[in-house]
Amino acid sequence: MALGRRDYESLLALAVHALEQDGTHAPWPAIAEALADHLDAAAVTLTEIEGGRGRPLAWSPSRLTGPRVRELSRRSVAARHPLITHYGSTADTVPRTAEDVTGGAEWRRSPARSVIRRYLGADHVLAAPSARTAGTVRGFVVYRAAPFAPAHRDYLRRAQPLLAAVDAHDRALARFRTPPAEDVPRRARAYGLTPRELTVLTLLGEALPAKAIATRLRISVRTVHKHVQHLYRKLGTGDRVSTVLRAQSLGLLPADAPGRRPSVPQPGQHRPHRVADRLP
Known part of the structure; x- marks a missing residue:
């Protein structure tokens, strides 16, 4: 499916934002915010999966507090969220929804769906890996109240190479990033x-x-x-x-x-x- 003009403008804005970073701050909160806005999402998290555990690194909207997002992650792991299990145990890089992995009927009655409804008011979740190292996979997780359209999947698929490049760029800059004391x-x-x-x-x-x-x-x-x-x-x-x-x-x-x-x-x-x- 071809992307529209608005999709390409969004991808260009993400690339410009990443290139404008001076190394003092990670680009992920702003990128999560841009993805949430473009995909009309209830929330977007950058999550790292390691050893069967999910760890949120950035998120949008900003009104979500760190403790709440981490509690969502812990409860999702406890509920055996299918996307955490899937991407943590396979080499798959294709953006997938929870329904893709489990089937629609099973997802609707799953404890993991109840968790995201409680914390985010969402029923549908789509994940797109952006980086993978030994034993670790990092990617964006998008939560929506409405089902994902094919255009949403295609947009994330086209965005993956850009997100992977930003991840590599950020890892390199992180070596020189010193947090202000305050x-x-x-x-x-x-x-x-x-x-x-x-x-x-x-x-x-x-x-x-x-x-x-x-x-x-x-x-x-x-x-x-x-x-x-x-x-x-x-x-x-x-x-x-x-x-x-x-x-x-x-x-x-x-x-x-x-x-x-x-x-x-x-x-x-x-x-x-x-x-x-x-x-x-």
Whole structure:
């Protein structure tokens, strides 16, 4: 199906917006907003699927709060959302609706549909992958009250190469993106982090082991581990390196934080801390 003039104007606007970015902010919230407007959607999220879990990275409309969007994601995973399962377990890149994957009758009575109706007032969902790396797929998820027309699918299919290029461009710029200090507490609150958890995250970014963090904050090592487990859950990670990388991508830590890479001792060099002192 051929795209109309308005479709091409929208794609051009997305490309211009991405190229105009100076690297200080990720382009995704504005792109999600543009997609929501063009597709007449109740909401659009940029979601990353890893290990069977969905993690929202950006969304529109802006009135949706971070905690609400993440709760939607958690409940969708618990309800075995068919698109999360499908794109997380296959190499498929074609934009598909939940009805495509499960069938219309099964989707209408599925718990996942009840979840999106409760949180977004939507009945239909369409996903379009934009990037895939080892074990991870990232893409846009579009929610609508009305069914998707063939034109909506075709538009997203044509937009995919552009979105993939923007993703690669943004990943490259993220290495140089340092969040303004005044923005970090606001971003931390958006992800449900407490001030103490943000402090622990900052020290993780400095590559400090649990014992050193406990000493610095005058708390027990056990309490440090408790805070770290909360960080893993809220950021959707499973170890300290991926947590630091995730925090950098979300603008919670500067991109050049020392924790970006695990240190490797040189031959003959002793590790400064015992294995028991290091975080899991």
